[in-house]
Ligand SMILES: Nc1ncnc2c1ncn2[C@@H]1O[C@H](COP(=O)(O)OP(=O)(O)OP(=O)(O)O)[C@@H](O)[C@H]1O
């Protein structure tokens with residue numbers, strides 16, 4: 235349905251997105267994952283014809299949308315990263331307004347507004363001013379507005395940042411339902427691995443403008459098949475211990491948190507006793523040492539040496 | 545497009561505070577600085593001897609309506625002028641008078657005309673007395689009879705000048721109303737243009753771009769909305785002064801309102817241009833007061849531009865919409881110029897508006913697509 239070909243965006247001397255190749259088929263939920271500044275929003279803006287690429291092409295059903303975006307714009311619904319609503323207006327007034335700019339009117343518009351309010355669970359708050367909504371409710375309305383014109387495809391830019399777990403689950407469930415019931419195609423951007431794991435069939439991972447991995451969930455986890463992750467927790471991590479870990483020949487990568495250290499080691503290696511020894515010799519009080527089942531987070535760590543969220 | 549306007553209007557009604565504050569401030573300042581003696585300029589006056597003050601000349605001067613003449617000693621008078629408390633002062637002698645000019649304004653020649661007129665009249669009366677003969681005892685009678693006759697003339701000759709009754713020109717209260725309105729309306733308009741920046745940042749514009757809405761509709765709706773709120777503000781202020789406080793617009797009230805249109809348009813254009821140049825709303829908020837205040841100072845919103853002398857400032861005044869706004873309004877209501885004489889500043893305002901709108905939109909489009 236949609237295909238990105240060597241898509242590139244340069245701001246001054248900096249590549250926000252570099253040679254990005256991606257495709258999305260009808261009815262799929264595709265995840266686009268990456269830390270802050272990875273280039274996700276820029277990629278999405280180019281894909282939805284809002285920002286002109288420096289290079290490359292965006293193709294919709296094999297036709298470039300750069301010169302002629304109208305056909306694609308008609309079928310796409312965009313959920314921006316920010317709350318793109320009139321906050322002085324009520325939920326209902328916002329929906330009516332954005333419905334009207336899609337040339338909806340009369341009974342049809344009212345029916346659509348009712349339906350969307352139902353879907354995002356804001357029917358009983360329809361007359362409230364958006365300013366007074368909680369973050370989660372604003373996010374839900376932000377999504378609702380994008381669904382008024384029955385888009386075939388929904389592009390969502392971090393639709394769950396900064397909200398409570400309850401609203402977040404609600405949103406995830408809604409997206410899943412839309413996909414299952416209506417066959418809606420979704421491009422879901424996030425820097426939360428769990429969300430993408432829950433929702434998506436296929437995943438693209440970006441970092442610093444580059445695509446660093448892509449494939450189905452299982453395919454991506456395969457990247458880690460040769461390694462495993464071990465989580466070490468302690469009261470206070472000391473520098474000597476970390477240094478010792480880093481110098482150890484079996485340990486590939488060390489990532490330090492406040493009260494924990496994550497290391498990557500070869501799958502076959504047995505390093506538990508080694509870790510305990512190192513802890514003793516450097517005076518570290520261990521709380522636990524755990525073998526972790528690999529997550530996408532670990533994949534990211536493996537590929538970039540950095541945690542997805544800092 | 546109507547949809548955008550309605551949405552903005554609704555937002556406005558829910559949140560009219562910016563508008564009310566700037567409208568209120570504008571009225572407050574115009575009222576305070578306009579002074580209580582709204583129509584009269586203050587002129588200190590001194591007579592070399594008290595007889596003059598009590599004579600025909602003194603009486604006539606006190607009956608003058610255009611100016612507020614105030615008797616004092618010569619020293620007091622000079623001090624008033626030196627300290628800038630009065631623009632001009634008058635010293636009366638038996639058959640002659642001096643005008644001391646501190647700030648040369650339109651008032652100077654007017655005061656001169658008025659007083660000259662009084663002295664002429666006095667001369668005339670003396671001539672009449674002379675012609676009436678040497679019968680000195682009847683002197684008073686002759687004159688009072690003459691005054692009575694003058695009040696019931698055989699031929700009723702009326703004349704009127706376009707400046708209306710009671711000569712005056714430097715109209716303090718109108719100047720303040722115009723000045724402060726033109727100044728504060730910059731803020732009102734700017735704060736109604738500002739949402740373009742936040743709407744762009746938050747993605748509301750992206751939503752509109754993806755919709756079947758046309759770019760031109762988006763811009764026209766936004767411009768129109770800023771224009772309407774700005775114009776509504778000056779309308780409220782002027783009507784308030786005209787109908788509630790009773791300021792005299794010298795019969796040019798409607799013209800004044802119409803002539804505001806090009807000014808408001810040019811300010812909308814100016815703020816569009818600024819919002820296209822700045823990077824975010826913080827910068828916009830930082831630049832705006834600087835610009836508005838300097839525009840007001842250079843453009844003569846606080847004081848008549850005639851007292852500005854610096855060549856540089858006068859040059860800057862020439863590219864300042866507020867200068868032309870003041871020129872048009874003053875020209876219409878204070879000096880009573882016919883429309884043709886105001887065409888020049890009006891065209892400049894419209895030209896500025898067109899150029900700045902075009903440039904502003906061009907810059908915005910280039911930057912954000
Ligand atoms: N208009 C712009 N001008 C200059 N640089 C930009 C612009 N937009 C984005 N960038 C830069 O491009 C890079 C990618 O930004 P982008 O917003 O696409 O990242 P992101 O993956 O969406 O991050 P986040 O998770 O924080 O939303 C960043 O380094 C950003 O500073």
Ligand SMILES: [Mg+2]
Pocket residue numbers: 274275276315391392
């Ligand atoms: Mg982003």
